[in-house]
Amino acid sequence: MSKIICSAAIRGARNIVGMAEAKYEEALKKWGPDQKIEFPNTTYYLPIIYGMLGIPVSTLRDVKEVMDKCNELVPATVSDNVWLPYLAPALEAGMATFFAEEIIEAIRYLEEPDFYTKGEDPLPDNIWLGAADDVIMRKRGVEFVDGTAPGFAAILGAAPSVEIAAKIAIELQEKNLYVFMCSDHEGKTMSEQLIEAGVQIGWPTRLVSFGPSYTATVFAMGFATRAAMSFGGVQPGDFVRNLRYNKDRIFAFAMPLGTVTDEWYANAAGAINWGFPTIADTPIPEILPTGICTYEHVVSNVPHDNIVAKAIEVRGLKVTVSKVDIPMSYGPAFEGERIRKDDLYFECGGGRTLGVELTISKDMTEVEDGKVEMIGPDLDQVKEGDKLPFAMVIEVAGRQMQSDFEPILERQIHHLVNYVQGIMHIGQRSIMWIRVGKAAVEKGFLLKHLGKVMHAKYHQDFGNILDKVQVKIYTEEEKVKEVIEQAKKVYKERDARVEGMTDETEETYYSCTLCQSFAPSHVCVITPERTGMCGAYNWLDCKASFEINPTGPNQPIIKGECTGPVLGQWKGITDFVYKASRQKVEQVSAYSLMNFPMTACGCFECVATILPMCNGIMVVSRDFMGMTPCGMKFTTLAGMVGGGNQTPGFLGVSKHYICSRKFLMAEGGLKRVVWLPKMLKEELAERMKPICEEMGIPDFPDMIADETIGTTEEEILPFLEEKGHPAFTMDPLM
Amino acid sequence: MTFEVPKVSYTGKIRETPLGQEGNTVTVGGESCYSFHLFEGEMPYPPKIAMEVYDSEPEDWPDTALEPFADVIKDPVAWARKCIDTYGAEMIALQLASTDPNDKDISADEAARITKEVSDAVDVPLIVWGSGNVDKDTKVLKAVCEVCEGKNLIIGPVVEGNYRAIGAAAIAYKHTVVASTPIDINLAKQLNILLGNLNVPDEKILIDPSTGALGYGLEYCYSVIERIRMAALVQEDERLQFPIISNLAKEVWKTKEVKVPESEAPLLGDMKNRGILIEALTAQCVLLAGADILVMRHPEAINLVKESIKDLMA
Secondary structure, eight states, rough: HHHHHHHHHHHHHHHHHHHHHHHHHHHHHHOOOOOBBBOOTTTSSHHHHHHOOOOOOOBEEEEEHHHHHHHHHHHHOTTTOOOOOOHHHHHHHHHHHHHHHHHHHHHHHHHOOSSOSSSSOOBBBBBBOOOHHHHHHHHHHHHHTTTSOOOOOEEEEEOOSSSHHHHHHHHHHHTEEEEEEEOBBBBOOOOHHHHHOOOOOBBBGGGEESSSSSSGGGHHHHHHHHHHHHHHHOTTTEEEEEEEEHHHHHEEEEEESOOHHHHHHHHHHHHTTTTTOOOOOOOOOOOSSSSSSSSSSSSOOOGGHHHHHHHHHHHTTOOOOOOOOOOOBBGGGGGGOOGGGGGGEEEEEEETEEEEEEEEEEEGGGGTTTTTEEEOOGGGSSOOOEEOOOOEEEEEOOTTTTTTGHHHHHHHHHHHHTTTTTEEEEEGGGGGEEEEEEEHHHHHOOHHHHHHHHHHHHHHHHHTTTTTEEEEEEEHHHHHHHHHHOOOOHHEEEHHHHOOOOOOOOTTEEEOGGGGTTTTTTOOETTTTOOOSSOOOHHHHHHHHHHHHTSSSEEEEEEEEEEEEETTTHHHHHHHHHHTTTTHHHHHHHHSSSSSSOOOOSSSSEEEEEEEGGEEEEEEEEEOSOTTTTSHHHHHHHHHHOOOOOOOEEEEEOOHHHHHTTTTTTGGGGGEEEEEOHHHHHHHHHHHHHHHHHHTTTTTTHHSTTTTSSSSSHHHHHHHHHHOOGGGGSOOOO | OOOOOOOOOOOOOOOEEEETTTTTTTEEEOOOOSSTTTSSSSOOOOOOEEEESSSOSSSSOOOOHHGGGTTTTTTTTHHHHHHHTTTOOOOOOOOEEGGGGTOOOOOOOHHHHHHHHHHHHHHSOOOEEOOOHHHHHHHHHHHHHHHHSSSSSSEEETTTTTTHHHHHHHHHTTTEEEEEOOHHHHHHHHHHHHHHHTOOOOGGGGEOOOOOOOTHHHHHHHHHHHHHHHHHHSOOOOGGOBEEEEOOOHHHHHSHHHOOOOOOOOOGOOOOHHHEEEHHHHHHHHHHTTTSSSEEEHHHHHHHHHHHHHHHHH
16 A cells, blocks of 8 residues: 555544544533433444444443544554555554544534534535434435445545536436535535535435535445445444445445545545545545455546546446437347348348448457447438448457457347347348348438447446447448458457367366256256357356356356366366256266266257167257157157256257367267268368368268168168278277 | 155255244244155244235126125225134235236325235234336335335335345335245246345245146146255255245136136036135145245135145144
């Protein structure tokens, strides 16, 4: 922690504690030790003291113990010639500051009962509200818990002008934050500035004028402390849980506007205990490393037009976008719409023009949330039947964003754009194709609305992994070409990344229990080289799904010690599956058809099973309706495999897994495959190539029989023998 | 050789959950075995039956269901008192059906006022059930929580779309919530996890896995309740160890079979008995599957099920 900040905070704390001591001595003399002291209408006594120390202060006598605690906590002033990490002493100084300030404010209630209005709204002759009573705290606190108000900004001081004060307040209001105001800067207060600007203040508008002194900061901190006790079930005195509750759930931060005095530093240091960072408009030293707070602790010299955005970023607050703001209807109901030639107004991509769409992640500073740029003509500048080249580049940024999530986000473009009424979207990457119907254009649809759609939906659906979204749409040939070049490079890197990922390189696999609603004991284990059998979830999808929905069906599993390298068995996986299948599946192999094969739900793309006479394996896909050499059609086989049962010799697999290096490794892999439907063989041809070459049998696909060779084992056997299929020379399957 | 009854070995226990206010507490849960498997474990609190009361005069009930309440259907307070005084109701379930935007759409404040009056008039635990419209329920049930602070009402249905708002209000004003999910064990578990993450105390959560009437998907509901109990009792699934509530009466009494008069469908037999039996049988099924609280309507159906509970507990 910055030595300058620590020294200042400790000096400030010493002043404040000294002041409290003096007030207390004076009050004791005047009123005696039995005098009651309190904040109005609360069962939480002096809430910070009660929450942190568990001491219920109700008379002046009780203050003694707290004063002793303060003196114990406040460290000696920092000497110039000692260099140490000062974090802990500064945090303790900050804590003592709040205890002392609560005592000061409690004595103020005693001495000047009418100093604060004690209501929800300011009065004509008194704008200072003071501590929130329990009724206000409960009513407003509910909003903190249910997320309608994510947190608060504690503003100390005043903005340089009335206009800036109003602008900051409105921006904070727009983010649904409460604004707790106290203290002054050169005699001016934010609360008075807002009144001067004609802004209505008070609890109902979430602009709360707590008090004119910096000691009123404790009303904000006391509110947070009480919220943890009231809503978090935290017991008085359990300061660890109380502080953690606030760090994790109350998105609050301090925003000092104006000269940061020693006393302000002391308050800011105190707030860090709660996980609330400080974002200042003056050039004070910064504390950037992450530690107590989620991200940075002190960020300074932030320009006023950027201070709210910065504060939100530093505290890790999520933006919510409730509505897709476009002139037509939006929803899944419009996903399947087709735009036929007669209805067509405009199209791009799809081989008619150049077209590309790309989602990439950027640094937080490079993305301005909500910005949609249109480079080139939009639909209001073209006529019916026109075509334009098209490139949409979506740039996202987020503290939790990883480049691995880019392809997952990009894949959403297809259905998210399709949800727009009157628009048809097909394909992805550089084979995308968009058609816009006449009806959409009549309603005022523009290409830039696609940017708005992507901004809103990315925030709604992926808010957990991203914080900012900006969109650039190009319709100029030159620019589109540039984007395509850039995209090609990105696609190549992505494909290489997926190619390079193996089960050995990752320590964490993912579960998928999405299908347990109808196959209660089924647990999918998804590894980099074995995608979900439904074909819909690969390892990266699961990783992202977990980030987005941490209590959802995709949970990380630390694979642990490998107990069967060929079968694909790991201790961590076995334990997880046993528990998640509710003790039904005791052991599972990721790479075997015969030994503890993975259970299946019902949504597998293909079924693999053995052909004993051929000493081989056949795989049939869902779309093949005919008879297969095992004597069963797909539908019959599906009945054998599904339902969460382990049936050795029968396995649900995805198409992708067939071309994996880990495909049924325990049985010898792809080499064992003796029969595939023709259609599937053709579909997989490209992907099979490298595997066959690695096996040293480049013409292996020609050795695999299909329905044109035969649909019984007897029929295909001579073919396999003639081709010299390797399965014959392998160990017996059974 | 003597025959020995094979026994299930249980590792879990349903949470004991006190409902209502001090002095009038009714506790549910606490089972350490499947329903009525008293030879294997304990069922310290027999299942309870809550009687329905509607916030305004019902319009689509068959006369056979209306008849016992004909004198009180316009007055929810009198209705609730009659259920307790005449029929010995152990709990009351106030159905705020008129808050439905597609029905009378009464305001949240109005609903809260009615609830307050009923809650002041009864001395048994009170279940308060919204219309099922996610957004409207959020407003209505929040208002109810606030007005009835400290009464430990049982508030439902709390669903994924509004659990934060209603859950927060329930924490603040100290009520119990009913976590409702559409017949799916995993969704049920997930909502319980989410409520826990929100800090709703574990002794303030009930599970509503959804119920259909006899002949209207009851088998599926039965299986889900049964599986929740299996997960809770033998598979160490802590987030499913909560008592189960089944809001079945409104499902039963909206079916065609209870409404068709005998003159139109002679094969179905006497209309009154038919309705009572369909309700009693639906209740009996979910009871055996594992429900702890049954929300029921007809006093005669209730008597049948009460008898059955008594027999099974003996």
